[in-house]
Amino acid sequence: MEKLQLEFPPDNAPLVIVGGFLTRNSTAYWGDIDQYFTERDGNARRIIIAPVGACSSVHDRACEIYYSLMGGGRVDYGAEHAMAHKHGRYGRKYPVGLYPQWSVDHPVHFVSHSLGGPTVLKLISLLRTGFFNRNRSSREHHRHHRHNIFHHHHHHHEQDEVDSTSSDSLLTSPTCHPAMVRSLLAFAGPFQGTPSVYLLGAPYNANETTLRSFSIGNFLAKYIHISSFLTPLVGGTTTKKAGEGEGEEAKQEGNGLISGLGEYDGWDWQGDSRNLGMFDGGLFETDPNHRHANATSGADGMSMHSKRSANTALSKRPQRSWRAFKRSVGTLWTQLRRSDWADSSDSGSYDAGLYAADFRERAGENMVCPQVFYASFTGSVTYKHSDSDHHRPDRSFRGDLFVYIMAKMMGSFSYKLDPVPEFLYRKEDPAELERERER
Secondary structure, X not given: OOOOOOOOOOOOOOEEEEOOOOOOOOHHHHOOHHHHXXXXXXXXXXXXXXXXXXXXXXXXXXHHHHHHHHOXXXXXXXXXXXXXXOOOOEEEXXXXXXXXXXXXXXXXXXXXXXOHHHHHHHHHHHHHOOHHHHHHHHHHHHHHHHHHHHOOOOOHHHHHHHHOOOHHHHOOEOOEOHHHEEEEEEEOOOOOOOOHHHHHOOOOEOOOOOOOOOOHHHHHHHHHHHHHHHHHHHOOOOOOOOOOOOHHHHHOOOOOOXXXXXXXXXXXXXXXXXXXXXXXXXXXXXXXXXXXXXXXXXXXXXXXXXXXXXXHHHHOOOXXXXXXXXXXXHHHHHHHHOOOOOXXXXXXXXXXXXXXXXXHHHOOOOOOOOOOEEEEEOOXXXXXXXXXXXXXXXXXXOOOHHHHHHHHHHHOOOOOOEOOOHHHHOOOOHHHHHHHHHO
C-alpha cells in the first residue's frame, strides 16, 4: 500500500495541550513532550499545557483556556451560565496571558486527550458565536453604568444607547474567531459520550443529574470537595499561577518553553468561582444575594455593597477568621450532602455522558469550521466475543488493572438509558455515507 504523503505549509504556531477528566496539568503527567517538537535547525515549537479544571464542565474549561492564553483579567464564565449553574461569574485571574498575541493572525494548534477533545470543540463553538465578545461588551456596559451612577448628570437614555450596540459587533473579531484554532488533534475523545461515566455513578435517566449514592463517582466528588476545602492548609493547587512571573523569555514565540504550569504537580480543580476553600467557602452558597449578584453581573455590575463584599473575598483570600471558617465548614457539609457542582449538569462527568454529547450535537456545537483541520484517533483493547454482542479485553492486556476492569465493564454495558439517545439507534443513510466518502 502506498504511503499517504501530506504536505502542509511550514509554521511554528504554539501547540496547546488540553487534558481530559481528572488529568493533571503538569509535565509529571505528560512527560518531556518538548523533545518531540524540536526541528532539525534547533527551532523548537512552543508547548503550552492549558490550565483547565480537572473535573470542570466543557464550557468552564473552554473559558479557562481562552482567558489563560489571552490574559489581562479573570476568567469570565458568562453571566447567564453562572446564574444557571449557581457559581460565580469570575474565576482565576491571569494578569499575563500564556499567549497574549493569540488571534486570527497568530493561531494555535490543539492536541487533546479524552474530555479535552469536546472541550476544544466547545471553545471553537464559543469563538464562532462571539461568546467572549459578548462577555467583554457586558463588562464594559456595567463599567459605564457604574460611571453614570457616580456622575448623576447622565440620563438613562444615554445608557440605553450604550446597550444598543449592533449585534454584528458582538460576533466574531480577530480575537474571537474560530480561525484562531489552526488544528485539533484529539486522542480518545468522547465526542459522542462514553459509558464509563455511568459505570462510575452517573444517573441513567436524562432528567436526573445527581450521582448515585455509594458509587465511585459519588465518593470521588466528596474527595474533591474535601481537597478544595483543605487547599489553604496544604497550599494551592498551583503555588504560581500560570502566566505570572514567567518573564520576557516566556513571551517569546518558538522558544520551546513548556508553559501553563504552576510549581505544584497535583490536580487543579479550578474552584476559584465556587469559593470552597477553608476560609472563603459560603460566599456564593450560604448567601444567595452575593451568589446571584456575582453570577448576574460579576464584580463589575453588582451593587456597591455586594461589590465591596465580593472584592474583599477575591483580593484578601483566604479570610483567616473564625467566622469565615465556620461558614466554610457549613458549606463543606452542604456540598458533601449534595454537590452544586458534581450533582449538576455543569461538571466534566456529566459532559462526558451520552445525553450531554447528544445535546451538544443537536445544538450545533460540533459544527465543523472550514478554517480548522480536525483529526481524531482512537484505540481499542477489546474484541467482539463470538457468543454475544459484548466485547472483552484482550487477556494479554493486564498491565493496568483499572483499565482492564473498565474495558470489561464497558464491553458489556447494556445501554439501558431512559430515554436512549437518538444517535445510538439512528441508521445511517447509505447515500449520505457515499457522499461523505466522495468529499
